[in-house]
Every structure is written in structure tokens, then in C-alpha cells.
Amino acid sequence: MKKNKLNKTPKQIKKEQKYLEKFGIPYSEINTKENKAGKLTYLKKLKPYFKGEGWQISLVIFLCVLLIGVNILSPIILNIFTENLLDSQFEKALIFVCILVGSYIAVDTLRYLSNIICYKIINRVILRLRRDMSDSITRTKLEKYNQSSSGDILNRLNYDPKELYGSIDILMNFGKIFVHIGRLAMFFTFSIYIGIYMVVAGVIIYIIPNIISKKYKNPIRIRDAKVSDRYQTINNEMVKGIRDIKGLNITSIFLKKLNKNLKYSHNSNNSLQFANETTDQFSLAMLNIFSLGGYVLSVFLIMNDMFSVANFITLFSYDFGIYNAFMNMATIKDQLYKMEISTKRMMEFFDDKEYPKESFGNVELKNIQGKVEFKKVNFKYENNVIFKNLSFVVNAGECVGIVGKSGEGKSTILSLIPKFFDIDSGKILLDDIDNRKLSQNSLRNAISIVLQSPYIFNASIKENLLLAKEDATDEELVDVCKKAHIYDFILSQPNKFDTLVGEGGVILSGGQRQRLAIARAFLRNSKILLLDEATSALDNKSQGKIKQTIDNMKGTCTTIIVAHRLSTIVDCDRILVLDDHKIVAEGTHKELLKNCELYRNLYQTEENKAE
DSSP states (O other), X not given: OOOXXXXXXXXXXXXXXXXXXXXXXXXXXXXXXXXXXXXXXXXXXXXXXXXXXXXXXXXXXXXXXXXXXXXXXXXHHHHXXXXXHHTTOHHHHXXXXXXXXXXXXXXXXXXXXXXHHHHHHHHHHHHXXXXXXXXXXXXXXXXXXXXXXXXXXXXXXXXXXXXXXXXHHHHHHHHHHHHHHHHHHHHHHHOHHHHHHXXXXXXXXXXXXXXXXXXIIHHHHHHHHHHHHHHHHHHHHHHHTHXXXXXXXXXXXXXXXXXXXXXXXXXXXXXXXXXXXXXXXXXXXXXXXHHHHHHHHHHHHHHTTSSOHHHHHHHHHHHHHHHHHHHHHHHHHXXXXXXXXHHHHHHGGGOTTTSOBOOOOOBOOOSOOOOEEEEEEEEXXXXXXXXXXXXXXXXXXXXXXXXXXXXXXXXXXXHHTTTSSOOSEEEEEETTEETTTXXXXXXXXXXXXXXXXXXXXSSBHHHHHHTTOTTOOHHHHHHHHHHTTOHHHHHHSTXXXXXXXXXXXXXSOHHHHHHHHHHHHHHHTOSEEEEXXXXXXXXXXXXXXXXXXXXHTBTTBEEEEEOSSGGGTTTSSEEEEEETTEEEEEEOHHHHHHHOHXXXXXXXXXXXXXO
């Protein structure tokens, strides 16, 4: 039957596709040339993270060489001890048994020291890697977050780096291979027949686990990584959305999704465990068979005076270890493949195609005034055209509202100003400078943005506020909280500003989260303030108070407000009306009521609801 480039028959492909479809995993994601064991391309990319570890690595190599040397000598010492014992040379035998025990102690000590140093090296490498991964994630474009699952990102950040600990086992197994090669060479000096026999047996023992790993283990690991990402995502959603899950009474739906992935993971684990046990069982069987053959051959050689009893005892003590050297070769390949998969997933963070990065210029804004201008901006998101030749100006210190029906792109306008998304053409200017030319700090520090559903971090109220300004005084905190009308709530809490709000501000109401976010924006004191439905969860009284605060800020900072509740923006200097993704009218509230039918209808609809 004809196979493709991945060495799979059409029947195998169809069966695997059907299996993966149950869990929403595209076949193309796990069946590519990149996912096949190759030349360890990604592991090579870890080299920069070992920079500065030269002398520690040299020390580990030195210790490993000593370890190998002592290990190779131990069977020779055992052989001499056995010969002296058989010749009734008990005093000499006692000396050599002491030397033999000393060699075992030396081996354990050298192994302990090399492991300790290795773990310190790997921990430092993982620390550097995680720092770079976290930095890379913060520079990734927002659209990637919209396309990726949180489980995928979290697994790569938390679990994949731990696979690097396997490199220590690889190093130890490499050492064992050299040890047993040395011992094998020694057995060639005892008998060339025994040496040849052990080489042939070892090669056969190596082939079996290697075939099983290639055919069964490696594909399972790739699939399991994908399912693990989805399982992690569902877990995150279940924990974060537990209140909505209970409120909507959809516990059974989430458990069904979770159990579906758990079932697949369970099946994958069973398959992998079966492959592991099958490998071990075959290997153990082959070990016993070839060991028996080696003993029979040894007895035959002894009977023909071609092998000594002392040599036979030494062989009896070490033949399993020598065979294990060949098994270790398969184990190393297996471990390298696991590390390659994890390293590939980690290195994708640094791949601009997989995780495209934000780009900024190097121009610094000095003495910013706060003027914002859209000049013939074209923007599409996922092939959907949002804006075409969008142009408008917000003067420094001006307060401008943006209104329109849902889906017109009002929030998108606010996201484009701090360059959360890249426009296709045109310009967005801050103080007449293209925002693409500005440095990240210069652009983002000039802007404060409050979203409709702001994220409140799992920390105290004070710590959440200080994120905006680390060196803020207590007086400044009190002042901004009063302006955001959340100060009275804070005072009512037992721990005041030190009150822990939980993940996502879980102990706060929607309005309290919005007011805390507004206070955080006020504390930042940027020249441009963007409010995206920032008071939608507030009652009319609280909204009126914050509206008054914003009105008092006119002239001191540029404020752009997106609102469905038009009462929020009636006092703005100007209001822009969006329709069909274009600005169809602009003016004051009174002017628009008189001249813009769409605005008038929107306002009338709100008035009717209020009644």
C-alpha cells in the first residue's frame, strides 16, 4: 500500500483524522515533517541559554570522566579479587574487596556531585528561558491571543521547560554508555567470542525499543501535548467562569467537555504506558535470553580452557549492565525526542510567524500635548474590513465622544491609538507623529485606557493601583479613589487599601471593578485618556459623579469616550457618530439632536428605556 511522506497509509491517516476530530484537533497540527524526529533543530536553539555555564559544564564533564573511569575499573578490581579468592589468597582478596567498596563509594559520590551541579545549571537555564518566554509573550500581538488557547500558552510556559530536566538523565545515560563500552572492551580481552556475542546481543536489544518508540510513543506524545493544552484551557475557563457556570446551570456541559479531553488523555496515557511496558517486557525478555546464551557460551569456553571462572563471575556481575548500555542508547533517543517536542513549542514563542511581535519605532514624545489624528486609516481584522479611509482629529485637551450602533468599530478606534493592532494603511498621529514611529514606552505611557471589563489582578486594592504608578503616595491614592468614587467602599473594608480582591477582582462588583480601573487610570495621569464603556456597570448616581470628574479634567488631558449610554457624553466638546464604519456626523449634543437623525434615534431610544 502506498505511503505518503510521513510514512502513513491512507487508511492510517483516515483513522487518525477521525480520532482527532473528536477532540477538535486538526490533523495538520500534529502530522507534519517538523513533528517527526529529526536532527534536533530546536534543541540546538537552546545553546544561548547555556552561555556563562562553561566552567560548570567543564566540571561536570570532568566528574563524569572520573565516574566513567572508576566504573570501568570496578570489574577489573572484582576480577582480581575473585582470582585471589579462588587461589585462597585471602589477605590480597581482602585488600581488593576494600578497594572495590571504595570504588562503589567513589561512584556514588561522583554521581551525587555531578547531579547537583547539573541541576543548578539546568535551573539557571530554565530561569533564563522562562524570562525570555514571558518577555516574548508580552510583546506578542493581541490578535494571537484571540486565536490561541490559554492552555496552550500556559503549558508552554509552565510545563515544557521542565522537560529540560531530562537532559540530566541523558548525560548520566551517556556516561553509562561509555562505562559499558569500556567494560565491553575489557571482555574482549577476556574472550573475543564473549565480546562479539555481547555486541550482537546489544545491537538487537537496542533495535526493539527504538522501533516501538518511533512507531507508537512519539506520535502519542505529540497528540497528548495538544490535548493537554485544550484540557488546561477548559480548566482555566471552568475556574474563572465558575459563577456563570453555576448561574447558567451548565455544569454538565463543562464536565462533558472536560471528560471528553480526559478520556482522550486517559487513552493516550494507556497507549503510551502500553508502549512503555511492551518495550520493557521485550527488552527484559531479550536480556534474559541473551544472558542465558552468554552463560552457556561461557561454560562451553571454560570447559575448553578458553575462559576462566574468575572471568565468568565478572561477566555474571556485569553482563546486564553492558546490555543496558544498548538500551540506554534507545532511552537517550526517546528522551531527546521528548525534549525536542517541548523545545519546539517553547521556541515558537520567539518565532514571529507563530507568535507575531509588536513593532515600534524609536522616536520619543517630549512635552506631549495630546493631539490625536486619524488620517485615511484602513484597517481589517481577519479579512473583515472595519475602516476604510477613516479620518478625524481630536485636539489636545479636547473631550470627544464616539457613538454608534454595536459592531461599528468604536472600541477598535481606541485599540488602534495605543497600537494594540496594526493598521493596513494610513496614519494615526499623536502630536503629529505617526504612532508607528514612537517607542513603546513613549506611546503607551502617553495613554491610559479603561475597558468595559477591566482586569483586576489577584492582589490588594493598593497593589492594583500602584501598578499605574509605583511611587505613588498614600495621598495620591486617596485623591484618585475619591475622584473615581470608590474611596467610601475602600474605607468600609476591614483591611482598607490592603484588601485582597481575588483573581479578576472576584470580590468586587462590576461597578467597583470599573471604578478601581478608572482610579488606576487617573493615577497614571497620562495626557490621553481612553474610556471604552468604562461606566457601563455603574448606577446613574455613580456615573454622574465620575462624569463630573471627567468634565473637570477638560483642558488638562485629551479624553475620548466610547459609550452606549449617551448621557455619559452629552457634555463632551464634540461627539463623533459612526455608521457603516464611517463618521457620518459630528458636533455637540445639541447640534446632533438637531441635525443627525441616527444620533437623535439613539438618544430617543435611551430616553424611552429610562422612562
